Amino acid sequence: MLDFRHMFTPHKLILPLMCVLALSIVSAQPAAASNSDASSIAAMLGSADAGERTMGLTALRRCGQAALPGLLSGLSAPDAAVRRGAVYGLALQPSPALAMDALLEALGDPDPTVRFVAAQTLARMGGQAAPAVAEKLSSPEDRVRVAASLCLTRMGHDAVPALSELLRHDNPSIQAKAAWLLGAMGSDAKPAVPALIRALGTTDMRLVHVIAESLDLIGPDPALVFRQMTLLGSEGVNQPFSRLGAAAAPTLVRLLARPGTPMGQMALYTLARMGRLAEPALRSVLATGTDGQKAAAALLLTGIDPDLARTLPKDLRRSLSGALHQN
Known part of the structure; x- marks a missing residue:
């Protein structure tokens, strides 16, 4: 991307x-910089000549933070070499955060x-x-x-x-x-897992795939994923945890379009645990979903209502039969 x-x-x-x-670098107190010194440091630091760059470093060490105005001015110079020198100098400042807006x-x-x-x-x-x-x-x-x-x-x-x-x-x-x-x-992004799962509530399937892929790469704890998935769509709803889930089903059904992936498997597991709470969303996807979604939804629905298998289209019954045989 x-x-x-x-x-x-x-x-x-x-x-x-x-x-x-x-x-x-030596342990010396920086002296005050003159305007001419400060404005020329960027040009010296960006020079192609090694001797001039050394002179620029010496001047920068001598001026310390007092060189900041000249370096900031150098960032707007028309010459790219001077702008490079300016940004080198800012990177080497005692407190580069003072130049954050310019950076x-x-x-x-x-x-x-x-x-x-x-x-x-x-x-x-x-x-x-x-x-x-x-x-x-x-x-x-x-x-x-x-x-x-x-x-x-x-x-x-x-x-x-x-x-x-x-x-x-x-x-x-x-x-x-x-x-x-x-x-x-x-794994460094594990603290973002709850926010990523909440973001799955979008109806934009391209975004769903990007978020799900990111979660697969982060590799969060399955117990955390299950809890966060069950809470989907429940923001602001004051109910015991055991009654939550129906609002999450439409989002989880969309994840069934990613069969075989960690998040696709977690969605399947979570929907199975929801049971009848997930039934409306599962029945809806039988008509509108991808082949993978339909097969997974049919498998889940037969667990809720075994008689449903007789009413499924022939190709879906064949897929479901294969899945059941493998299990």
Whole structure:
């Protein structure tokens, strides 16, 4: 869905820059920066000449946080090399979070190296930056969405709350991006499982498949999945837990379109446990569902009403007979 592999191409200046900085840091108090020093640091850091880059690092160390205004100004320079130097400098600031707004804007920079370093720097801020970065997933510009996706992926579990909140968005495309990123995190995204299951309530089958696939990748505890599935559609309903389930059945029936997958199997199990509470939704899908949904619904319904098997279409009876024989 989102491909940000091209952003991993390391710029030839990044590694030498970081190495030189590590060797040059000393425990000295930073001196105040003059306006001319601060405005030239970005140009030196982005230079193709190693000597100038070393001079830029020395100036950055001397100026410390006082270099921030000049670096921020460099981010809007017409020369891509200067913008690269500016974002390098911001990444190496004592408190890069002071430049968070500028780094968020840099996620849309025309230069891929600027976007990459901005994304990496924001990722280091973790949950502090995650909500603002997550909002960028709704940008109309593909390069911004890709850079934001890279950033959120690098944040790992720190991005889970912000992505979980996006699952409530009214745009299915944005919901799908959030779900996909959570799935890519694997088990780190387990705290998002309840939000993902609630998001299954959509009637958009493409979104259902993305969310279900993400849950399969995360691999949550089956007991948690069962409980959350049973609670689907019950928000705001004040009833004992044992009576819940009927509102969840239409959503679970949609998951029967994913036979053989973990979430498809959990939906089948949950519907079987519901028994007659699931009957209306199961009967409905016999007429409108996919072949997989119809076969699973028929199997469940015969457990509720064995006489139903005689009224099923011939091809469905054959499929049901095969399933019963295998079991």
